[in-house]
Amino acid sequence: MTVDPRSHTPVYVQVADFLRTRIESGELAPGESLPSEARLTQEYGIGREAVRMAISTLRSEGLVSTVRGHGTRVRSTPERHQMELPAGSSVVARMPTGRERTELQLDEGVPILEIRHRTGKTEVKPGDPIELTRPGEDKP
């Protein structure tokens, strides 16, 4: 559980991997706060920069969300609702622009779905809570 400064893998990657494991295992549950930066520097015996880079990595993966003056919390995976991809349409997943992120109020590390309808209209939706489906063809 400790960090090896002489390893060829950077310290901040080691810490990011470790925290990710704690998140994915549920030890750090959604909504829960990560230890503060100061706490993490002590726990792992490393500098603050390495800690911040580790957390930054997790942010860009959409796993956590940081608020200045408050801390970093595990993002709760929103209820995924299913949505049918309309016939004759197509979809592309990409990261939002700054404007899109503001308008859709998205955290860092959340991709969007750009759906092109048969009509030619394109629709942009947060990719986080959406599971796109295509029904099977076993209709009566």
Next chain:
Amino acid sequence: MTVDPRSHTPVYVQVADFLRTRIESGELAPGESLPSEARLTQEYGIGREAVRMAISTLRSEGLVSTVRGHGTRVRSTPERHQMELPAGSSVVARMPTGRERTELQLDEGVPILEIRHRTGKTEVKPGDPIELTRPGEDKP
């Protein structure tokens, strides 16, 4: 076009926004190099940290790609090829973990498509070059 340290929005966000605008407007074309970190600290009169975080943000958005010892370049939008979403399957877009990014050899800021097939098997593909389609239902 300068930075306001007293603004409630962090400096690195302001710089990221500004650079993003320059990229989206085409002033910084695909393949073109951004100014070096040292250059940007001078231009905006800010610290390394803010510059590096700004560039890190753009990387996590898939807008630029950094090569050590060389610099940061604007990424060119990849050729998109179409792929049909199989009947009875579903798909979720999310950011890859560090491990997945290494295995798939993805740049930062590239989402992945997690496709769940009718059989139950799940398949992971880079979301960047893929346009998922569902054909229209105009069969005889």
Next chain:
DNA sequence: CCCCATTTGTCCGTATGTATC
């Protein structure tokens, strides 16, 4: 309202490593 402790944001100095040209 203010005060205060906590926490993240930002800057600076320094150092070493590594990749590119």
Next chain:
DNA sequence: CGATACATACGGACAAATGGG
């Protein structure tokens, strides 16, 4: 080879936001 540029990592310092009393 050297010059340049980014990556990683530590230390210290102060600013600014948050939340509780």
